[in-house]
Amino acid sequence: DGGITQSPKYLFRKEGQNVTLSCEQNLNHDAMYWYRQDPGQGLRLIYYSQIVNDFQKGDIAEGYSVSREKKESFPLTVTSAQKNPTAFYLCASSTGHGSGANVLTFGAGSRLTVL
Amino acid sequence: AQSVTQLDSQVPVFEEAPVELRCNYSSSVSVYLFWYVQYPNQGLQLLLKYLSGSTLVKGINGFEAEFNKSQTSFHLRKPSVHISDTAEYFCAVSRGNFNKFYFGSGTKLNVKP
Numbered sequence: 291d292g293g294i295t296q297s298p299k300y301l302f303r304k305e306g307q308n309v310t311l312s313c314e315q316n317l318n319h320d321a322m323y324w325y326r327q328d329p330g331q332g333l334r335l336i337y338y339s340q341i342v343n344d345f346q347k348g349d350i351a352e353g354y355s356v357s358r359e360k361k362e363s364f365p366l367t368v369t370s371a372q373k374n375p376t377a378f379y380l381c382a383s384s385t386g387h388g389s390g391a392n393v394l395t396f397g398a399g400s401r402l403t404v405l
Numbered sequence: 406a407q408s409v410t411q412l413d414s415q416v417p418v419f420e421e422a423p424v425e426l427r428c429n430y431s432s433s434v435s436v437y438l439f440w441y442v443q444y445p446n447q448g449l450q451l452l453l454k455y456l457s458g459s460t461l462v463k464g465i466n467g468f469e470a471e472f473n474k475s476q477t478s479f480h481l482r483k484p485s486v487h488i489s490d491t492a493e494y495f496c497a498v499s500r501g502n503f504n505k506f507y508f509g510s511g512t513k514l515n516v517k518p
Contacts, residue, residue, distance in 0.1 A: 333508040396448030
């Protein structure tokens with residue numbers, strides 16, 4: 291079955307360390323997204339990519355970095371510059387074509403905790 | 406920028422009772438509207454979407470929503486809830502040539518026996 295795989299599901303980080311969250315999709319979707327979820331705040335967009343080798347900052351990109359070297363993969367690095375990284379991170383994808391009517395498909399999420 | 410307001414952060418309801426989860430959005434242009442559901446420690450799943458046409462949209466698990474352009478609302482309803490409907494529900498809006506989504510803060514539905 292097609293879908294989005296995020297790993298790891300749980301991750302612990304010491305302050306000052308960079309960590310990378312993996313996101314892989316086999317849906318043949320062009321567009322991929324990273325969202326951060328905090329209790330009571332909904333989902334906030336970190337980065338998105340419409341096509342390979344191209345990506346744009348979302349609303350809360352500071353302290354994060356991404357790459358899009360392959361259509362299937364969109365890893366997110368949480369750097370030491372991110373002051374409050376403890377959160378639930380969700381990767382999503384869509385066909386990205388045409389109108390804004392395309393549906394987002396989500397992965398199961400990665401929970402990052404800073405010790 | 407878009408904004409999406411979910412007026413209730415938590416909604417407690419007894420099993421088999423009806424429920425309405427409210428969603429209002431701000432936009433002066435046409436938008437596409439969505440409701441997603443999230444079970445604990447999982448990703449989001451699409452419940453239903455409004456793109457155009459009939460203002461009453463039916464989704465999975467017996468949920469429906471009504472688009473009201475004059476009130477800029479897209480409230481989610483279910484006539485009789487089950488324990489298994491306990492989850493967090495998110496309203497979302499997108500528009501334009503690329504679907505950059507804007508999400509509400511979520512409503513936790515707690516169905517009690």
